[in-house]
Amino acid sequence: MPFSIPLALERALATLLPALDIVAQRVDDASVPAWCEERGWAAYLLGLSEQDLQHCEAEGLAVVATSLRNVPDGLIELASRVRELCALPALTLLPASVEPDFRGVARRKQQQLAALLAAIPPLVARAKRIVDVGAGSGHFTRLSARHFRRDTLGLERDPARVTRAYAREQDDDGQRFAARYSVVDAVRDGIDLRDDDLAIGLHACGELGDALVGAVATQGADLVLVSCCLQKIGAPCRLPLSDAARGLSLRKETLGLSNLSSQASGVETTIERTMQARQARYALRHLLNARGLHVEPGAEMHGINRRQAHTGLASIAGRALMLRGLPPPSAAELSETQQRAACDFAKIRRLSLPRDMLARVIELAVVLDRAALLVERGYAVRVATLFERAVTPRNIALFASRDPARLAGVQSTDS
Ligand SMILES: C[S@@+](CC[C@H](N)C(=O)[O-])C[C@H]1O[C@@H](n2cnc3c(N)ncnc32)[C@H](O)[C@@H]1O
Numbered sequence: 001m002p003f004s005i006p007l008a009l010e011r012a013l014a015t016l017l018p019a020l021d022i023v024a025q026r027v028d029d030a031s032v033p034a035w036c037e038e039r040g041w042a043a044y045l046l047g048l049s050e051q052d053l054q055h056c057e058a059e060g061l062a063v064v065a066t067s068l069r070n071v072p073d074g075l076i077e078l079a080s081r082v083r084e085l086c087a088l089p090a091l092t093l094l095p096a097s098v099e100p101d102f103r104g105v106a107r108r109k110q111q112q113l114a115a116l117l118a119a120i121p122p123l124v125a126r127a128k129r130i131v132d133v134g135a136g137s138g139h140f141t142r143l144s145a146r147h148f149r150r151d152t153l154g155l156e157r158d159p160a161r162v163t164r165a166y167a168r169e170q171d172d173d174g175q176r177f178a179a180r181y182s183v184v185d186a187v188r189d190g191i192d193l194r195d196d197d198l199a200i201g202l203h204a205c206g207e208l209g210d211a212l213v214g215a216v217a218t219q220g221a222d223l224v225l226v227s228c229c230l231q232k233i234g235a236p237c238r239l240p241l242s243d244a245a246r247g248l249s250l251r252k253e254t255l256g257l258s259n260l261s262s263q264a265s266g267v268e269t270t271i272e273r274t275m276q277a278r279q280a281r282y283a284l285r286h287l288l289n290a291r292g293l294h295v296e297p298g299a300e301m302h303g304i305n306r307r308q309a310h311t312g313l314a315s316i317a318g319r320a321l322m323l324r325g326l327p328p329p330s331a332a333e334l335s336e337t338q339q340r341a342a343c344d345f346a347k348i349r350r351l352s353l354p355r356d357m358l359a360r361v362i363e364l365a366v367v368l369d370r371a372a373l374l375v376e377r378g379y380a381v382r383v384a385t386l387f388e389r390a391v392t393p394r395n396i397a398l399f400a401s402r403d404p405a406r407l408a409g410v411q412s413t414d415s
Contacts, residue, residue, distance in 0.1 A: 003089045003382075003383065003384070003412075005089070005368060005371045005375055005381055005383060006169070006244060006372065006375070008042050008085065008268070008364075008368055008383070009244055009245060009369065009371070009372050010244075011081070011084070011085055011366040012085055012361060012364055012365040012368055013245065013247070013248060013365065014081075015078070015081045015358075015361055016084065016248070016358065016365050017247065017248070017360065019078065019358055019361075020254075020353050021034070021035045022035045022354055022358060023038075023254045023257055023355060023358050024251065024253075024254060024364065025350045025355075026253070026297070026355070027355060028297040028342065028348075029348065030343075030344035030345075030347040030348055030351075032046075032351060033351065034116065036041050036351055036354070038074070039074050039075070040072060040074075041072050041074070041075050041120075041354065042351070044071065044075070044349070045350045045351055045353060045354075046070050046166060046292045046347060046350055048350050048353075052064070053349060053350055054272075056272075056353050056358075057109065057275070057349070057353075057409045058271055060082075060356075060357055060360075061075075061079055061353045061354065061356070061357040062079045062080075062082035062083040062086065062357050063083060064081035065080070065083075066079075066080075066083075067177075074182040075354060078354065079357065081415070082357050082358065082360070082361055083259075083329065085360075085361055086360050086361070086364065087163075088364075088383065088384060088385050088396065089382075089383075089384040089385070089412040089413045090384055090385045090412060090413045091115070091384045091385065091386050091397065091412050091413075092411045093115055093118040093119055093408070094411060094414065096180040096266025098145070099141070100113065100114065100117060100143045100147055101146065101390060102114075102143075104168070104170045105139050106293060108139075108391055108392060109139060111387065111391045112202065112203075112226075112232070112386075112387055112391060112392060113139055113140055113143055113202075115386050115387050115391075116140065116200070116202060116224070116226075116386065116397075117143060117144065117147055119224070119386060119397070119410060120144075120198070120200075120224055120410075121148075121409070122406050122407070122408070122410050123198050123222045123224065123399070123401060123406055123407075123409075123410070124144075124148045124150065124198060125406070125407060125409075126162045126196065126403075127150065127196060127197060127198035127222065127223075127335050128150075128151070128194070128197065129150065129151045129152065129153060129194070129197050130145070130148070130150050130151070130153070130197070130198050130200060131152070131153050131155065131191075131193060131197050131198070131199045131221070132144070132152060132153070132154045132155065132200045132202070132203065133155050133186055133191060133199060133200065133204055133208065133210050134155070134156065134186070134201055134202075134203070134204040134212075135154030135155060135156040135165065135181060136156060136158075136161050136165075137161050137163075137164045137165050137168070137177060137395075138154045138156070138161070138162070138164070138165025138166075138169075138286075140154075140179060140200060140202050141154035141165065141179040141181065142165065142168060142169065142179045144179075144200075145179040145321070146190060151178075151180075151298050152179045152180070153179075153180050153181070153182065154179060154181040154182070155181075155182055155184050155186050155191065156182075156183060156184070156404070157183070157184065157185045157186070158183075161185045162181045162182075162183050163336075165181050166181060167397065184287070186208060186211055186212070187207050187208055187211045187234075190211075190215065191211060191212060191215035191220075191315075192215075192365055193215055193216065193219040193220075193221040194219070194220075194221065195219065195220030195221060195402075196221075197221040197222070198221065198222045198223075198224070199212060199215070199216055199221045199222070199223050199224075199225075200223075200224050200225075201223075201224070201225040201226065202226050202330070203226055203227075203228040203392075203394060204225060204226070204227065204228070205227075205228050205229035205230075205232040205256075206230055206231060206232030206233045207232065207233040207234060207235075207238075208232075209225055209227045209228075209230075209339075209370065210233075210238070210241060210370070212225060212373065213225065213241060213370040213373060213398075214241065214373075216374065216400065217373055217374055217377040217379070218377075220402060222400065222401040222402070222406065223374070223398065223399070223400040223401075224274070224397060224398070224399050224400075225365070225370070225397065225398045225400075226386060226394065226395070226396065226398075227366065227367055227370075227394065227396065227398075228259075228394040229259065229394075230250075230255040230256075230258050230259075230362070230363065230366050231252050231253070231255040231256035231258075231259070233252055233255070233411070235252075236251060236252055237249050237251050237252070238250045238252075238255060238366070239374040240368075240369045241369055241370060241372075242369050242370075242372035242373040242376055243372075244369075244372040244375075244376070245365070245369035245372055248365060248369060250362065250365075250366070251271060254362060255362065255366070256365070257355070257358070257359045257362055258359050258360070258362040258363040259359075259394075260359040261354055269310070273310060275345075275349065276310070276312075277309035278345070279311070279341055279345040280309045280310075280311075280312055280313045280316060280345070281300055281301060281309050281316075281343065282341050282344065282345050282348065283317075283337050283338055283340075283341030283345075284300045284301070284309075284313060284316050284317055285297065285299075285300040286321055286337055286340060286341055286344075287313075287317055287329065287333065287334075287337045288300055288320060288321075288324075290333075290337070291326060292314060293324065298328050301320070302317070302323075303319075303320075303323045304316055304319050304320060304323070311407045313334060313337065313338055313341075314329070314334055317329045317337075319333065321368060326371050343363075343414050358393055363394075363396065364396065367383060367396050367398055368383065370385075370398060371383050371398050371400070374398075374400045378402060379400045379401065379402055380400065380401055380402070380403070380404035380406075380407045381398065381400045381407075382398075382399040382400075382407050382410055382412065383396065383397070383398050383399075384397060384399075384410075384412040385397070386394075387408060
């Protein structure tokens, strides 16, 4: 059956709204959160073997639940709903006829750019101009100008990135279809689009994505949007854009959960190393609290590069204490903290599984709300994954046009 945006949104809301207490309460220590206690899931989760835990962390509880025994009914039902929801159509991409010039572009960004360039020709065909919103250092703006021989405009808030983008243009002169850039805060100042524009947001973060969808809905351009960092909003809560998602108000911290990705080999590191680093951070917070400092979760690493957590407790503890004007940790203090943290963190990992499983549902609910607004404004809309998750876990693309015939050329596994 073709992917239906109203139906998918209805299912996402039916899954997420009754589970908002789960996403609202993080598992920051080893005590059983209220949502887990109330649903009677604690004993099951805390009894998971290390092997099953690792499997769940690598693949997601939603996927693994079918192969586990004695999963509580409510949890298995939630897992099955999440699994169904997250089965999105995938874009089928034709290789580009001309290899874009990716010099100076990081490998994973190259893969994203290649996929986006391959996906959009049906929409570019009628576009007079391509407007790249949140253009960063201008890679897509520049490449699409060359590739499609179109006028392109990159809108970017950060002047340093625009300077870098122009510097690249000068490296590559003699082109008729030049990319132009404008330093603008597109959320504060709005986005001026024409109805024959194709607007692109490649990883347009948080409220920039909402602003872009709002501008398209009122100004009539076509759109391709890949969302990311949904928590980057000025307000404490994100309110829905569409009538269909009425009631879907998501707090900033809840939106932050959507950044979590579940895969055996993370984008930058392995899950095992990620867990070791998280345990070291947990241990550091514990150590600082034991020294009489009251440190909120996340604040333990203030002033320290987050990657340092991969080097283990001893080095980050020394640095964190020095930054706070305190004496370094003793060997006994480190050893005792490490033992306690290992025990607590084993529980935290298990208790976190149901909440982590909902990360993708939050992301999807926001994408579907954006899609639903465009549907309500008369757009034809398609939602599909554009990249492999190994390229980037923020891989859901929204395609929209007032002309359904244009979207028909955007091929996905459900069409
Ligand atoms: C995640 S980066 C993506 C950059 C680029 N599209 C890419 O994929 O490489 C998001 C970009 O949006 C820009 N941005 C965020 N909010 C903005 C706003 N309100 N107006 C204009 N640009 C904004 C950021 O400065 C950043 O360069």
